[in-house]
Amino acid sequence: MKFEEVPRLPLTSLPTSFSALPNLSKELGGPDIYIKRDDVMDLAHGGNKTRKLEYVFADALNKGADTILTMGGIQSNHVRQTVSAAAKLGFESHVFLNNPVPERRAEMLSGGNYLMDKIMGANEYIIDGDDDAVAENMTRVEKELIAKGKKPYLVPMGASNGLGSLGYMLAAQELMIQWENADAVPSHIFLGTGSCGTHAGLLTGLRYFGNTTTKVVGISVSQPEEIKKENLREVLAQIRDVIDIPDNLVGEDDLIISGDYFGQAYAYPTDEANDAIRLLGETEGIILDPVYTGKAMAGMIDMVKKQKLGTMKDIVFLHTGGAPAIHTFADLFIDIEGKLDA
């Protein structure tokens, strides 16, 4: 199938904005920096998963599904957006959540995405175990739902399969038009890379639509470079299973991931990320999050400052959303006594 023929169900107003960050550029004294605001979308507080779900839900509807199952961390942005889309389209949703940071359990369950899942009426299953335990529970509930006459549809973690990643191919096309309008010729676009669907889709999309020069730099939010690259290769292959594209469209040297900025592990905040969150808040009035975009921004800032990537021009940061999780990390930032300037 051709990319253009894959069914898609609009779930938000597009395009999202693409704009300059003049204050941050000045602060860092490097190249012009731009931001793509995929945090601003119509599904319950927005974020990058919305673009993927446009393809996933089109498929679910075509298959006659009436129930959605998906998985993620307790504070998963993906789960929150999936639940929102499910509600909007009249699907029942069952979400399987585990806790990536056991010592922060109370905070994780106190607000943010978990709270919104609950308010949107999702059936929540908290699983004390790893992703395999989550998958097992999901399979069990899926069987129960089928026995009850439901038609369940499984959305993979992060909606990062071949189909979901097409959402970021479309985003790549959108960006290329915006770059042309803004007279920007980006040397690099930076993003937080977790389940690799956004990265794989963006990279494939840029090359598919004829951009051969902008490097896509993924900042791993959870694992070392080699593991993430392997995940990325897998998702790239899944995209090739869904649509007709040349095998060599994305070359091995086009896979760029840094494993230097995720700290201890997934969802464990880093000082550098927290500083980056504050810097973006102070200079541009934009809120990042400690799990994805904070770490990604810390990576970008470090690479710009230390000129780690050679010549940089018109660099772009992809804001993939995630700020609702910031409320469950409030203790890292807040001055509970009140900062009395008076």
Added chain:
Amino acid sequence: MTHPDEKSRRNFIKGAGVLALATAAGNSLSFAQTSREFDKIPRISLTTLPTACSKMTNLTKLIGGPDLYIKRDDVMELAHGGNKTRKLEYGLAEALNNGAKAVVTQGGLQSNHVRQTCSGAAKVGLEAHVILSNPVPEMKEELMGSGNYLMDQLMDAHIYIAEDGRGPVVDKVIADLTAAGKKPYNIPAGASNGIGSIGYMRAARELIGQWNEMGISPSHIITATGSCGTQSGLLMGLRYFGNTTTKVIGISVSAPSAALEARMREVLNMISDVTGIDKNFIKDEDIIVNDNYFGEGYGRPTEDGITAIRTVASHEGVILDPVYTGKGMSAMLDMVKNGKLENARDVVFLHTGGAPAIHPYAAFFKG
């Protein structure tokens, strides 16, 4: 499916446009000309517009009444969005034109207005000085624990906690900044002055365009009303840009109708002072505020408000908040269900944002 009356409705809207503009301007300016005049008011762009206006299909089915729509002003680019962004496009333009180096504003600890002002100020390179008070003393810990207050801090606002009334603190901060040569620009609570409310005149023009395209002619638009700038601007804008039929219903989140209706007249007069629109242009009977839904007071959730939040979230995947939009939505659901809106047809709810405040109120959603 196209509504059978679509064409006649469109024509009606267009026809009404010319009529009302003639009233507004006292001459025969066309819509395009009046629009151009309006666009001469200095404004800076702080977000991508328009925001979406879309049908709430599932909620409509659930309630079984007229078609229900939602205008998504919660989806904007200033740090988690909301209605204040539109007002700040005019307020901050004036601040920059005045040569200000700092903005001063005020609100509750969980003020959405203050959060958006901090974001806008950071973006255009102004210092933000914000004076916060606590409307719900028994919730101090929660209100200072996350949500908007957290984001104000992330954006490095200068925060002043006013224990005994904000007024004196505001005066002192302005005096100090003036003495320091920073030419502070004061934005009132909610940015609900004449200049700020113009943002909602512009929103009204945007809505008229969207309704036209969708082929609908809403009988009512419902909004939560606090500081009255949004409702005043929306009402003035609808009438100014030629809509004479859509009733604007404000749902008070804090005070009795009489007080808010009087406040609306004040804001409408302030808009007139800025734009030159005749002060008699909006008639008293067009100012509608309902005070049956705010419960015990500002910032104190109601049971019906919480239920409305859950209903809209589970049927439409849209998150409301307990302070403003939850109460506003509880009113709309009650009015639609119980036939309290006369000749209701194509009812629009204005989502003014505020969902970041949901986190400090998490305890209300247990179970």
